[in-house]
Amino acid sequence: MNWQALALSVKLAFIVSVVLFLIGMPIAYWIAYSRWRWKFLVESVVALPLVLPPTVLGFYLLVAMGPRSPLGRLWLRAFGHSLSFTFEGLVVASLIYSLPFTVQPFAAAFRSVDQQLAQASATLGVSRLMTFARVIVPLSYAGIITGLVLSFAHTLGEFGVVLMVGGNIPGVTRTVSIDIYDQVQSLNYVAANQTALLLLAVSFLTLSVVYAINRKVWAL
Amino acid sequence: MTADVAGDAEVSADEGSLSAHIQKRFPGGFELVAELDALAGITVVFGRSGSGKTTVLNCVAGLLEPDAGRIQVGDRVLFDSERNANVPVARRRVGYVFQNLALFPHLTAEQNITYGLSRLEASARRSLAQAMLEQFRIVNVAGRRPAQLSGGERQRVALARSLVIEPQVLLLDEPLAALDLPTQSQLIADLRSWNREHQIPILYVTHSQREAFALGERVVVLEEGKILAQGPPQEVLRAPRQETVAQLAGVENIFEARVVSLQETLGTMTCRLEYSAVQLEVPLAKVEAGATVRIAIHAGDILMAVERPRGLSARNLLAGRVLSLEQQGIAVHACVDCGITFQVRLTLGARESLHLDVGREVWLVIKTYSCHLLEHEPQ
Amino acid sequence: MKTWLCLLLLLISVLAWCAPGEITVAAASDLTFALTEVAHRFELKTGNRVKLAFGSSGNFCAQIQNGATFDVFFSADVDYPRKLVASGLAVAPTLWVYGTGRIVLWVPADSPLNLGKMGMKALLDPSVQRIAIANPAHAPYGRAAKAALENLKLYDQVRDKLVLGENISQTAQFVASGNAQIGILALSLAVAPPVKDKGTYWEIPTDSYPPIEQAAIIPSAATDKPLARAFLDYVRTPEAQAILRENGFQPPPEAP
Numbered sequence: 001m002n003w004q005a006l007a008l009s010v011k012l013a014f015i016v017s018v019v020l021f022l023i024g025m026p027i028a029y030w031i032a033y034s035r036w037r038w039k040f041l042v043e044s045v046v047a048l049p050l051v052l053p054p055t056v057l058g059f060y061l062l063v064a065m066g067p068r069s070p071l072g073r074l075w076l077r078a079f080g081h082s083l084s085f086t087f088e089g090l091v092v093a094s095l096i097y098s099l100p101f102t103v104q105p106f107a108a109a110f111r112s113v114d115q116q117l118a119q120a121s122a123t124l125g126v127s128r129l130m131t132f133a134r135v136i137v138p139l140s141y142a143g144i145i146t147g148l149v150l151s152f153a154h155t156l157g158e159f160g161v162v163l164m165v166g167g168n169i170p171g172v173t174r175t176v177s178i179d180i181y182d183q184v185q186s187l188n189y190v191a192a193n194q195t196a197l198l199l200l201a202v203s204f205l206t207l208s209v210v211y212a213i214n215r216k217v218w219a220l
Numbered sequence: 221m222t223a224d225v226a227g228d229a230e231v232s233a234d235e236g237s238l239s240a241h242i243q244k245r246f247p248g249g250f251e252l253v254a255e256l257d258a259l260a261g262i263t264v265v266f267g268r269s270g271s272g273k274t275t276v277l278n279c280v281a282g283l284l285e286p287d288a289g290r291i292q293v294g295d296r297v298l299f300d301s302e303r304n305a306n307v308p309v310a311r312r313r314v315g316y317v318f319q320n321l322a323l324f325p326h327l328t329a330e331q332n333i334t335y336g337l338s339r340l341e342a343s344a345r346r347s348l349a350q351a352m353l354e355q356f357r358i359v360n361v362a363g364r365r366p367a368q369l370s371g372g373e374r375q376r377v378a379l380a381r382s383l384v385i386e387p388q389v390l391l392l393d394e395p396l397a398a399l400d401l402p403t404q405s406q407l408i409a410d411l412r413s414w415n416r417e418h419q420i421p422i423l424y425v426t427h428s429q430r431e432a433f434a435l436g437e438r439v440v441v442l443e444e445g446k447i448l449a450q451g452p453p454q455e456v457l458r459a460p461r462q463e464t465v466a467q468l469a470g471v472e473n474i475f476e477a478r479v480v481s482l483q484e485t486l487g488t489m490t491c492r493l494e495y496s497a498v499q500l501e502v503p504l505a506k507v508e509a510g511a512t513v514r515i516a517i518h519a520g521d522i523l524m525a526v527e528r529p530r531g532l533s534a535r536n537l538l539a540g541r542v543l544s545l546e547q548q549g550i551a552v553h554a555c556v557d558c559g560i561t562f563q564v565r566l567t568l569g570a571r572e573s574l575h576l577d578v579g580r581e582v583w584l585v586i587k588t589y590s591c592h593l594l595e596h597e598p599q
Numbered sequence: 600m601k602t603w604l605c606l607l608l609l610l611i612s613v614l615a616w617c618a619p620g621e622i623t624v625a626a627a628s629d630l631t632f633a634l635t636e637v638a639h640r641f642e643l644k645t646g647n648r649v650k651l652a653f654g655s656s657g658n659f660c661a662q663i664q665n666g667a668t669f670d671v672f673f674s675a676d677v678d679y680p681r682k683l684v685a686s687g688l689a690v691a692p693t694l695w696v697y698g699t700g701r702i703v704l705w706v707p708a709d710s711p712l713n714l715g716k717m718g719m720k721a722l723l724d725p726s727v728q729r730i731a732i733a734n735p736a737h738a739p740y741g742r743a744a745k746a747a748l749e750n751l752k753l754y755d756q757v758r759d760k761l762v763l764g765e766n767i768s769q770t771a772q773f774v775a776s777g778n779a780q781i782g783i784l785a786l787s788l789a790v791a792p793p794v795k796d797k798g799t800y801w802e803i804p805t806d807s808y809p810p811i812e813q814a815a816i817i818p819s820a821a822t823d824k825p826l827a828r829a830f831l832d833y834v835r836t837p838e839a840q841a842i843l844r845e846n847g848f849q850p851p852p853e854a855p
Contacts, residue, residue, distance in 0.1 A: 063776055065778060066777040066778045067777040067778075068776065068777050081728050082777075084773075084778040085762045116320065119281075119309075119316075119318070120316065120318060120324075122282075123283075123310075123312075123314055123382070124310075124336030124381070124382070124385060125310050125311070125313070125339075125385060126336065126338070135324060138326045164769075167731075167763060167764075167778075168762065168763035168764075169761070169762060169763070181765075182734065182736050184657075185657035185658065185736065185765075186737040187657070187660070187682070187737075
């Protein structure tokens with residue numbers, strides 16, 4: 001039973017969810033309320049990870065992180081080593097991979113709040129930002145929680161991207177999904193099964209807890 | 221008071237007055253061209269749905285930007301297309317009660333009311349809110365959420381919320397539509413008493429004639445984006461000069477007629493109602509004999525008699541037969557055939573004491589001044 | 600009427616008998632170039648079709664264990680085929696070692712490391728932050744790489760720098776993209792046309808790791824055993840063996 005891999009996966013999923021929450025809110029706000037005529041381009045870019053095979057995404061990330069790409073060189077110069085095969089590299093890859101799972105529920109929740117409430121808030125002298133914080137966010141809790149849960153669960157189960165850029169280093173980039181794959185490859189089905197069941201249990205527990213809390217929020 | 225004037229001091233106006241000149245075109249062709257001035261007190265904006273009433277409110281509030289025009293409250297210019305002035309919504313100090321109230325569902329009544337007071341200290345917020353709750357008699361529901369309030373209570377919270385910020389203008393969009401009569405009158409009384417102290421212009425949008433009469437010190441009639449008439453309700457609605465206004469005002473009898481003769485010295489003229497032999501004496505107008513005119517008569521202005529009356533001042537006496545009688549609320553609506561069908565409105569008591577029945581022969585009495593001549597409108 | 604029907608049926612069966620056969624071959628990724636060429640020649644010669652699937656041997660083994668119907672399985676080692684025989688999923692006599700693999704050090708063309716001069720010492724160069732090898736847990740070339748490192752007493756010094764590829768193709772990709780500065784690849788991959796000009800290789804001494812015997816086998820679930828056997832027979836021919844050798848595979852050990 002590879003507890004190290006499981007802990008790594010949980011840590012990755014947690015960090016990614018938190019960061020996605022912070023960057024997802026302003027992006028979702030912009031998508032929900034902007035009326036720029038080229039907004040659809042931004043929406044498509046955000047949604048791209050949904051339709052791209054993870055291995056394709058992983059491949060391009062690997063190239064981007066390497067010393068042959070300008071981004072990779074920049075990182076190399078700044079930090080002395082490239083982003084690939086590091087935990088930070090997984091975080092960056094997961095941020096891109098799970099972005100639509102955060103942004104889309106957030107934006108949908110914001111859009112579903114009655115526009116007139118925002119208008120009423122404005123006539124009462126409250127700025128756009130404070131209206132967002134005092135009216136729109138509280139009325140979007142369900143969507144926000146959904147976005148957080150989805151990005152957590154999605155990152156927890158991530159495989160293709162991690163496979164491409166992780167390098168399978170124990171304790172650093174050997175996530176639980178890679179570990180299960182390795183066990184299967186080595187024909188250790190018993191070990192694979194154990195880890196898989198544990199992952200299933202952890203995921204199910206997380207989702208249940210969150211949806212239970214969400215229910216109370218509904219009762220508002 | 222913050223002065224948000226974008227540089228214009230020549231056009232001064234009274235404290236407590238609103239001047240709105242608005243032009244806005246929408247894709248699809250609808251165009252609003254409105255110039256209205258409102259003093260402190262209630263100005264009713266009256267019209268059908270789709271006539272542009274809500275657009276006027278939204279422009280004054282700053283939620284919509286007019287294509288051209290100028291909006292000024294007191295000596296504060298809120299919008300001026302020539303000088304590129306456009307004060308953002310949050311700084312306009314315009315109170316707005318929306319048609320569906322837009323109460324914040326996740327906040328209590330009291331929290332809704334204090335929502336706009338975040339700049340004040342907690343104690344000041346609480347005392348202002350308390351004053352409002354008392355004035356509008358909703359103290360006992362202060363801790364409840366909108367979903368737990370009755371229609372009338374919600375209206376009062378919405379009003380209190382907009383008024384507590386001491387706005388310079390108040391906008392109300394069909395605020396009483398969903399309430400019953402007693403609650404409506406109570407709310408109007410509350411609003412009036414609040415305004416006695418504060419004296420701000422209030423724009424009250426409605427399509428109900430009854431509300432227009434009950435409230436308005438002034439009525440502005442809006443139809444298809446244009447102002448048809450402005451003035452006291454008696455003038456505008458009671459004696460409408462345009463057919464659309466007459467229709468909006470719910471005038472029941474509108475007839476086409478041909479001028480038979482003019483009595484200049486008496487100030488009257490005789491007209492024959494088209495497709496009949498019925499003749500009416502109506503006030504004199506600047507037309508020639510033979511001209512076509514349209515005449516409007518309120519159903520409530522027609523008297524009915526079961527015996528031929530004598531010695532009356534009224535110049536029009538028509539014999540007819542009752543075609544139908546229908547009770548509508550506390551009034552009776554009668555259709556009487558005098559060669560042309562007239563709609564007549566009576567009280568229940570009248571029907572009782574006259575023992576009115578369908579088929580009964582009656583006389584209709586119509587004063588000359590109850591006949592309103594409508595302006596000729598291009599069809 | 601009946602005669603027409605009979606003639607039609609006869610025609611169809613004759614056509615079916617003459618129709619080209621088709622087999623599906625699963626092969627380890629290091630055979631990509633070698634086997635593609637061999638299969639192509641076989642197709643030209645016999646008019647039958649060979650569908651090739653390249654991937655990791657472990658994967659294919661698992662798939663066959665779960666019912667996949669490959670006609671021939673070319674593994675990158677000898678253990679996976681033996682496992683299949685042991686679980687009764689392959690016909691024992693068909694197991695045939697088709698060649699031996701070699702491992703090499705490989706650096707991209709723009710690398711400052713001179714493998715010819717440094718040999719294994721290149722792994723210890725300070726500019727090397729990451730060394731890519733295939734995953735020893737399930738890739739035969741990875742196992743060989745680890746064995747070589749251990750036998751040459753280098754493993755402890757480099758273990759923190761190791762990154763594991765799922766198969767040697769991914770391992771090569773790690774090095775080719777520059778994310779790893781050096782890697783241990785299969786010789787067959789290093790001499791393959793797309794890789795040949797992109798870098799330089801150095802053969803790791805063969806006495807430092809157990810020989811990588813690579814075996815092929817016909818699974819019991821094969822759909823066209825006669826054609827499968829015919830293909831294997833072709834791979835035994837000198838013509839095909841030459842192609843294998845060109846592509847980095849050493850001849851199989853002498854038959855006992």
